[in-house]
Amino acid sequence: MEDSVAANRTPSERTPLIQRVSGGGSDKQDPDDGKPQMKESSGGEEQHEHYSNIERSDEANEEDDDDDDDDDGDDDDEDDYYDGTEVFESLKEIDSERRLRRESLAADRLSMRLLAIDDNDVELEDQILKETLNLDLSPDDAFAGYDLSRRRSQIEIQKTTRKASGRFCTMTGLCILAFGVIIAALWIGAEFIGPPNQPVGPYELIERQEGDEFFDYYTFYQGPDSVGSNGYIDYVSEDRAKTIAIANITHETDELDVFYRGRRGLSNVVDALGKSSAKKEPFLYLKTSPTDAGPRESIRLEGKRRFNRGLFIIDVRHMPAGCGTWPAFWLTDEANWPVNGEIDIVEGVNFQAEAKTALHTTKGCDMSDVSLGTMTGSWDTAVGIPDKKTGIPDMTFREARNCFVYDPHQWLNQGCVAIDTNGGSLGVDLNAKGGGIFALEWDPVNRHIRTWVFTPHNTVPENLVMAIRSASEPVVADRVMPNPEEWPLPYGYFPIGDQTNCEGTKFKNMRLVLNTALCGSVAGNRFFLDCKNESKSFKTCNEYIRSKPDALDEAYWKIRGVYVYQREWRKAWLSK
Incomplete structure (x- = not known):
């Protein structure tokens, strides 16, 4: 009803909606221009009374607001409206809450009036807005409320900023303190913060294979050689080996x-009688024995422990050498060969004089990415490999860098082979020097396999000497642990693991094997190449072994000990 009546009024009849703020406003209206005129005030008391009347009328209007909305507009009278000038004049002094309420009421009524206008009557809408908002107020009056509001906002912003700054400083201090506590806890009590995750600490001795305890770390394999090796021997049990005296522990004076x-500058090396003060040490002897049937009896020791990493050291004073011999000290998992890999630490064939280290794996492991300056040795060669189709030897020169046992461009099961180019480190030449020390480091975390040979013993680095000599100390603190970083460069370097051409998982779950084979698929096949004089009288390696039992007097091991170390388990970041 009100909307229809308001819509039918003429523009002159549409009093600005802000005048509907009720409350006895008796403001006069100029009949000439229809604009509301401000009521004059004669004094402070009259003005104060006027403000009080406005406040009382405002409260009354708020109570009657709902009733006014229900009116149909017929009873509205021009006397019920006032121009609202006093409302805006008083905004500077009245309470902020009431001011906001008045502004809200005025805005609501202006909205109701605008909604009553035809949507297409733009001129009327503009006129109402001008009548309502463009009042005759001085600039100071118009912006006084704004200035007050702005100042209050600035004060609130400053307070908020100070509070936020205080909170930020407090939180920053707490964070720094908490961070310091965490770092201190990590450094001081790292061993209590969860289990270690990687073997990255210094080496510690886990097996000292010496003297009468040597055989405690191995089992004696009994039976013929494997089909792949096909050696001309029979491996015997521990009881049989001791009965025929091919496995013995002796105690001798160690001249070393x-x-x-003397190398360390110690005195009293000779007693008052002129005898050497060197004490007697245990030595292991492993030999072979002839039989009436032909194949010689020999020994194959298989380690009881399985390894996935470690530093393996063997102090050799003599090793089997001569035509037909094939001794080896190696790591393998024969039940899962070549899936779990093979690493030959020491391996001699006939009269071979250079130490070699060979790796044997499945497909997908090669050493083509070995950097210069990482090893002193060279790679074995593969020349004259017969073509599978034609049988014609391929005389192309190739380095044996592929560890795959069935690589078509290398000899069968040749593997990747590093050679000690200094020579004189194997077989007859090694024995003439009094033996030497072989060491192999298998370190998957640091992504490499490294191998060394030191012969004669005066070339052994001091750290390694002290590690071996102190291995028997009962107190761990009195032992010297080996540190390969203090040694010279290895003669063989094999990168494995991430960012290499050979996955670290190619080598796992392996155990130590120490054996002496004769002839077979390696020494036997090279009989005519390596044993030229013997091959003139005997057609095969087996025939030579069967007919010349005394020719193998040098086919024995003399070992001071085997020492196995592994790195301590630590947090990787603590090792740095």
């Missing part, structure tokens, strides 16, 4: 004690 003591 004198040498090592």
Whole structure:
């Protein structure tokens, strides 16, 4: 009803909606221009009374607001409206809450009036807005409320900023303190913060294979050689080996004690009677024995422990050498060969004089990415490989860098082979020097396999000498642990693991094997190449072994000990 009546009024009849703020406003209206005129005030008391009347009328209007909305507009009278000038004049002094309420009421009524206008009557809408908002107020009056509001906002912003700054400083201090506590806890009590995750610490001794305890770390394999090796031997049990005296532990004066003591500048190396003060040490002897049937009896020791990493050291004073011999000290998992890999630490064939280290794996492991300056040795060669189709030898020169046992461009099961180019480190030449020390480091975390040979013993680095000599100390603190970083460069370097051409998982779950084979698929096949004089009288390696039992007097091991170390388990970041 009100909307229809308001729509039918003429523009002159449409009093500005802000005048509907009720409350006895008796403001006069100029009949000439229809604009509301401000009511004059004669004094402060009259003005104060006027403000009080406005406040009382405003409260009354709020109570009657709902009733006014129900009116149909017929009873509205021009006397019920006032121009609202006093409302905006008083905004500077009245309470903020009431001011906001008045502004809200005025805005609501202006909205109702605008909604009553035809949507297409733009001129009327503009006129109403001008009548309502463009009042005759001085600039100071118009912006006084704005200035007050702005100042209050600035004060609130400043307070908020100070509070936020205080909170930020407090939180920053707490964060720094908490971070410091965490770092201190990590450094001081790292061993209590969860289990270690990687073997990255210094080496620690886990097996000292010496003397009478040597055989405790192995089992004796009994039976013929494997089909792949096909050696001309029979491996015997421990009881049989001791009965025929091909496995013995002896105690002898170790002349190297004198040498090592003198090297370190120690005195009293000779007692008052002129005898050497070198103490007797245990030595392991492993030999072969002839049989009436032909194949010689020999020994194959298989380690009881399985390894996935470690530093393996063997102090050799003599090794099998001569035509037809094939001794080896190696790591393998024969039940899962070549899936779990094979690493030959020491391997001699006939009269071979250079130490070699060979790796044997499944497909997908090669050493083509070995950097210069990482090893002192060279790679074995593969020349004259017969073509599978034509049988014609391929005389192309190739380095044996592929560890795959069935690589078509290398000899069958040749593997990737590093050679000690210094020579004189194997077989007859090694024995003439009094033996030497072989070491192999298998370190998947640091992504490499490295191998060394030191012969004669005066070339052994001091750290390694002290590690071996102190291995028997009962107190761990009195032992010296080996540190390969203090040694010279290895003669063989094989990168494995991430960012290499050979996955680290190619080598796993392997155990130590120490054996002496004769002839077979390696030494036997090279009989005519390596044993030229013997091959003139005997057609095969087996025939030579069967007919010349005394020719193998040098086919024995003399070992001071085997020492196995593994890195301590630590947090990787602590090792740095």
